[in-house]
Amino acid sequence: MKYLHEYRDPAAARRYAQALARVTTRPWTIMEVCGGQTHSIVRHGVDALLPDQLELVHGPGCPVCVTPIELIDKAIELAERPGVVLCSFGDMLRVPGSKSDLLSAKARGGDVRMVYSPLDALDHARAHRDVEVVFFAVGFETTAPANAMAVYQARAQGIDNFSLLVSHVLVPPAMATILSAPHNRVQGFLAAGHVCTITGYRDYESICRRHAVPIVVTGFEPLDILQGVLMCIKQLERGRAEVENQYTRAVVRDGNRHAQKMIGEVFEVMPRDWRGIGTIAASGFGLRESYAAFDAEKRFGLDCDANGSGRTAGEELCISGLVLQGVRRPVDCTEFGTRCTPEHPLGAPMVSSEGACAAYYCYRRGGRGV
Amino acid sequence: MAERPPAKPAQQQGNADDRKSSQSAFSCPVSIDRHERIQLAHGGGGELMHQLIEGVFAAGFADVGLQQHCDAALIDTALLGVGGAIRTSGGRVGRELSGGVRLAMATDSYVVDPLVFPGGDIGTLSVNGTVNDLAMMAARPGVLSVGFILEEGLEMATLERIVTSMRNAARSAGVAVVTGDTKVVDRGKGDGMYINTTGIGLVVRDVVLGPDKVEPGDAVIVSGDLGRHGVAILSVREGFRFDSAVQSDCAPVVEPVMRLLDAGVDIHCMRDLTRGGLTSAVVEIARSAGVEIALEEAAIPVSGEVRAACELLGLDPLYMANEGRFVVLVAESDKDRAVATLRSHQLGGRAQCIGTVHDSRDRGLVVLETAIGSHRILDMLSGQQLPRIC
Missing domain, CATH: 3.90.650.10 (PurM-like C-terminal domain)
Incomplete structure (x- = not known):
C-alpha cells in the first residue's frame, strides 16, 4: 500500500518525539476523540513516545461504545422475530445488551448477518422480498452518508422491506458536553479526521472560541497522531486556541458537500442518548418524517420505551462513562481485566477494538507501557 | 490465562465515588458470564475456543489419554499392543525408541465457505491441513483417511473437482489416502460438503519437540x-x-x-x-x-x-x-x-x-x-x- 510505511517511519516518529520533548514545559491533557485514533495509539504504542508530562485521554468516539443499551435490546428483539433479517456491522455483534448480545441471538436462531455496508443489506432486501431486512445504523457522521444513501435508494426503487434501526450520533455536541462538565480535564482535542472528511471543521470553530481549547483535526496513522499532538501542544504552550488541520490530505474546511446533502435529505438532527454519558441535545440523527416508513422502530412498534428498562444489577460496576469522557483510564477500573474482559465484557468499551478498555486489555496488560 | 489475577469479589471500595457521581447517566450491563450455546466464535481459534477445549474436551477426555498443546498426538506403539515389535529397516523413515516406533496422529475437519477459493479448495485444504499438523511433530505423513459429509443437491462436478484436488494434494505431500467414509445430509444442513481427514505419520528422527x-x-x-x-x-x-x-x-x-x-x-x-x-x-x-x-x-x-x-x-x-x-x-x-x-x-x-x-x-x-x-x-x-x- 502506497503511503502507509511513510506514516509509520520509526526515524520520523523519533524526531516528532524529540520535538515534543523540546516544546513541552508543563503537564497537559489532550483527548483524542475518535476510537480509531485510540486503537492506533495503543496498537502502535504512540503514547509511549510522548513526554511524561503529556497525557492522552480517550474520547467518546467509539460508535458501539455509545450506542444505548435499549437500542441493542431492540436489535436483539428484532433479530429474534420470525421473518426479520437483522444486518449489522461486525463489531456491534458482541456488544452486550441488558440480557444478551446479537451473536447470542444468532446462536438462539435469530437471523443476524454481518455486513460491510448498508448497501449490502439493501441488496439482500432487494433479492429477498419475502423477509424484512433491518440495518442497525450506528456510527458518527462518517457512516451517515452511506446509511442515508441506502434509505434514499430503497425509497427510489420501491424496496419496502428494508428499514433502519437508527443510532446515529454527532461529534461536536459530545465535545462541548465534555468541556462543560465540572470534572473536565481536557485542555486540547485531536478531532476525528474521518468525521471531518464529511463535515469539515466549521462546527469546531465555535467550540474552540467558546471553551478556549485548541482543536487539531488529526489523521489515524502514528505520524499523523504525533504531528497532531505536537500542533496541539504548541498552541497550548503559546496560549493559543484555534482549529488547525493536520489531516490536510483528506480534510477541507467545508467537508464533502455531496455527502452532507445526502445526509440532510434523509436525516434530521435530534437529541440522542449516549451510553455512559446520558442524553445530549441535538447530538444525533433520526430519519426525517418523509422517510418514516423506513424507520424500524416505527415499523415494528419499538419506540414505546425511550428511557429504557435495560439497566441491570451489575451496571454500577462499570465506569465506562467516565472512561469515555476522559475522566478515568481503563486501568483505573477495579473490574478491568478481572470481571471485565473481551470474553465477558461488563461494558461496551471492552468490546470493540476501538473501545479504550479493549485496546488497553489487548495491548497493555502485564504492566508494559501503561 | 495464567497471568490474569483471580476474579475479585463484586463489591470494591476503589472507585465508589466515581460510580456515585455518575449513577444517573451511566448504563452498563452485567456481563454475560457463561455461554449457554455454542457460538461461531467458539471455533475461531481464539480465547473462546481455548476455553471450550480446556473446559469441555480436556476435562472430558483427560483420563482416556488426550494429549494437549500439540497439533498432533504421538502414539507409542506399545499402546497398540505391538510394543517394540515393529522394527524399521534402513532407518530412513523410522527409528526405534525405547517404547517402539513413534507414530504421530492428527485429525481435522474442514468447513469452508466457499468450497473453491483463489489458490485452492476444500479438498487441498483438507489434505494439506492434516499433513501439516503431522509435520509439526517432525513426522513424515504416511496415510490419510477421508470422511465426507455431503449435502443433498451438491453438484457431482463439484465433488469430482474436489476429489481430484485431494488426489493431487496427496501426491504432492507424498501421502496415501487409504480409507474413507461418506454420509449425505438433507439439503440445508451442510454448506455443500464438509470433510474430515485423519493422518498417521512416522516420526522421522529421535527429536522431541514441544x-x-x-x-x-x-x-x-x-x-x-x-x-x-x-x-x-x-x-x-x-x-x-x-x-x-x-x-x-x-x-x-x-x-x-x-x-x-x-x-x-x-x-x-x-x-x-x-x-x-x-x-x-x-x-x-x-x-x-x-x-x-x-x-x-x-x-x-x-x-x-x-x-x-x-x-x-x-x-x-x-x-x-x-x-x-x-x-x-x-x-x-x-x-x-x-x-x-x-x-x-x-x-x-x-x-x-x-x-x-x-x-x-x-x-x-x-x-x-x-x-x-x-x-x-x-x-x-x-x-x-x-x-x-x-
Missing part, C-alpha cells in the same frame, strides 16, 4: 509471508474485489520441515499457523513454555496486497488465517542456518527471523516492538476478528 523444549535465547522464525489464506477467503466470501486477487497460501509444509531436520537444525518447537494466525500460535507457545516472546513488527513478512486489504477492513494480518505457513523456534546458534534452509525451498522464500525467546517474570507474554519502535502486548483474540465500523 513448548517444554523452548529455551531463552531461541530464535522465532516464520516460514513465509502471512495472512494470504484469510484474505483470499474474505475476498470471495464477502465479494470484495481487490486490484490483484490474493491467492491462498494453502500448501503442504512437509518438505521445508524435512529440510530443516535433514540440515540438523536444533528445532525446539513448531506450530502451523491456521485460524488465529501468527499471534495465536506464538501466544500458545509462550503460555505453554512459560517464557516471554519478543517479536519485531518490522521483521514480520506481510505482502503489500494482504496489508492493504487488512488496512481497508480494519483487520490485523497477525491474526489472519494461513494454511501453508509455520512458526519454528530454534536454538539461537542455528538461527541463520534455519532461515537459509527454509529459503532454499520455494515455499520459504520470505522466511524470516521475527523474534526471540526471553526468560522473564512476565511468563506467557508476547511483546511486539511496533513499526514505530514502541512496544505493545500481543494476545489471542476472544473469537473471530470483527471488522470495524469506520
